[in-house]
Amino acid sequence: MDVSPNKGAGLSFRLDRAAAALFASVVPDPQAEPVDEPWLHAHLADEGYDKLRYLPMAITGLLAQYNSGNAVEALKIAEVVDAELSITISGDGMFAVLNIVPAQGGKAVSKADVLDQLTEKGVTEGILLDDINRAIAAGAAQNVVIARAKPAVHGADGRLESLLPAARSRVPRLTETGQTDFRDLGDILTVSPGQPLMRRVPATAGMEGITVLGTPIPAVAGKEVMFASKLAGAVIDPADPNRLLAEIAGQPVVVAGGMIVEPVYTVPAVNMASGNVSFDGSVVVRGDVAAGMTIKATGDIEIGGTADPCMLEAGGNIVVKGGALGGVGRKEHTDSLIRCGGSFTAGYAQQARVEAGDSIFIDDMAMQCELAAGNHIRVGNKRRGHIIGGQALATLSITGKVLGSPNRIATAFEVGVSPAMNRRMQELAHERDAHEKQLLDISKLLVFADRNPSRVDPKMVERACATAKNLSAEIEALRDEEQRLNDLVMLSQQARVIAEQAMYEGVTVLMGTHRYRLARDQGPAQIGLVGGTLDLLPPEAPPAAR
Structure with a gap:
């Protein structure tokens, strides 16, 4: 100056x-x-x-x-201007914020000033002294949180925990992204009578919270879960109502609402000497299944050797540790079929017809087969992974290391929602509508009984309440399945046919009304919807769910 x-x-x-x-x-x-x-x-x-x-x-x-x-x-x-202090409390009482306009030659805001104004406003909980001290030291503050409520901790939902980690599941295992793993289902696990199967972990009530003004914040209790009323081969422990025990010897299987135990029938081989097998439970064949034989099981079927052209039907999974041979294109074995509600796993498949409610996993090769899966088809894990000729249909993805062959053998693939799934969605909607109408009628009866207790037999009311409870549970289960199928429909828009190493001319892909025929041999390639048209995807396209 x-x-x-x-x-x-x-x-x-x-x-x-x-x-x-x-x-x-x-x-x-x-x-x-x-x-x-x-x-x-x-x-x-x-x-x-x-x-x-x-x-x-x-x-x-x-x-x-x-x-x-x-x-x-x-x-x-x-x-000479003193500092200005203001405290604002959120409408829900979850926090209080401090604003300080700095002094200009005048009096600064003190910690006591802040605490006094908090008291005036009724703030008694969650005061953050360290944040107040920092704001005072700075001499200024803009929307600094100086009090925070303690939120309620909502209760955890009850759950059923398996005490047998290796137990197979009949509950759909598809994740939100449509993923599933290639898995070797291995040997069937068995349990003995009295062996613990599952534990029910009750829901928790949660912990109440409190606003900065001292008002309680109620916690939402978790949703309770109970063991299903009928679990075949299992019984609730008389000494512990939260524990499920095996009632019989057999294979434990996780189902909705708990775990069942299915009897296991073991046979060295299925041939003319043993006869056909029809069993309410799971079947283990240590050796081979001869041509023309039939095995039907409500549970799983496990074959340690090879399945020649035959009939295999399982409510659960089918595992053929050797290979599966079929009758596609062979007049003498036109009635051979492998069908399961879960997943099908095999070392290889040749001219086989396979229908799986979940997925199909083949380690080595699928040659001239007819494959249909509700979710995924994958050929190739530790071995060659070739899909040559025939047809393959899956909702979400078909994956192989090599699709088609250099000889240009016609190989057809179809992905997306199948007509069977559309039919199932319509059936679920009609079934749910019927249940909801029946529940409405029972509700009217219960309302009438409540208003006129002398005019309705108490036993009738008791039966109506039980029926209403069962209907509600069934409606909830139908809604869950509808939601699962709707999610599957959404995921199917991202369906892919994937060749990890090579895809050859002769491959045809269908998706709804769209059709794509490969015009020339490709290296690693994916085919899916591109701008509403079925086409080869660019190399940087994300992989389909596996």
Whole structure:
């Protein structure tokens, strides 16, 4: 700053604490040199007045009067301003925020000021002293949270925990992204009578929360889960109602609402000597199944050797550790078929007809087969992974290391929603509508009975309540299956046919009304919807769910 003795000559300042203002006076001095606003601000800072709130118009007027040689008496040019404090509480009482407008030469906000205002506003819970201290030290704050409610901790839903990690599941295992794993189902696990199967973990009530104003926040209790009323081969432990025990020896299978135990029938081989097998449970064949034989099981079928052209029907999974041979294109074995409600796994398949409710997994090769799966088909794990000739249909993905062959053998693939799935969705909707109508009728009866207790037999009311409970459970199960199928329909829009190593001319892909025929041999390739048209996907396209 210019320190010339004539600069600012005759200019003086007075801080009036009572008026909370800084006043300037000018006694004209003929020797005074003109000053400008930067000089004035620097001079005021040297005098210790730099933190005040200046009045720009007054500063301009003071400079004009001083430089014109006019006298000025007690012109107010700045104000002493205290810090401003405000606390706002959110409408739901979940937090309180602090705003501090910094002081300008006046009194700063103290911690006591903040705490006093919190008390005035009724804030008693969740006060954050460290955040208050930081705001006070800074001298300013903008929407700083200084009190936070303790939220309610909602209760955890009850759950059923398997005490047998290796137990197979009949519950659909498809994830939200449509993923499923190639798995070797291995040997059938067996349990003995009295062996623990599952434990029911009850729902929890949760923990109540509290707002910053001290108002309780109620917790939502978790949804309870119970063992299903009828679980074949299993019984609730008389000494512990939360534990499920095996009632018979057999194979444990996870189902909705618990676990069942299916009897296991074991046979060295199925041939003319053993006869056909029809069993309410699971069947284990240690050796081979001869041509023309039939095995029907409500549970799983496991074959340790090879299945020649035969009939295999299972409510659960089918595992053929050797290979599956079929009758596609062979007049003498036109009635051979493999059908299961779960997944089908085999070392290889040749001319086989396979229908799986879940997925089909073949380790080595599928040659001239007819394959249909509700979710995925994958050929190739540790071995070659060739799909040559025939047809393959799956909702979400068909994957092989090599699709087709250099000889251009016609190989057809179809992905997306099948007509059978559409029919099932319609059946579910009709069944649910019928149940809901029946439940409505029972509800009307119960309302009438409640208003006229003397006119309705109590036993009838008891039966109606039991029926209503069962109907509600069935409706919930139908809705769950409808939701699962709807999710599957959404996922099917991303369906893919994938060749991990090569795809050859002769491959045809269908998806609804769309059709694509491969015109030339490709290396690794994917075919799916591109802009509403079935086509080869670019190399950077994300892989389909597996």
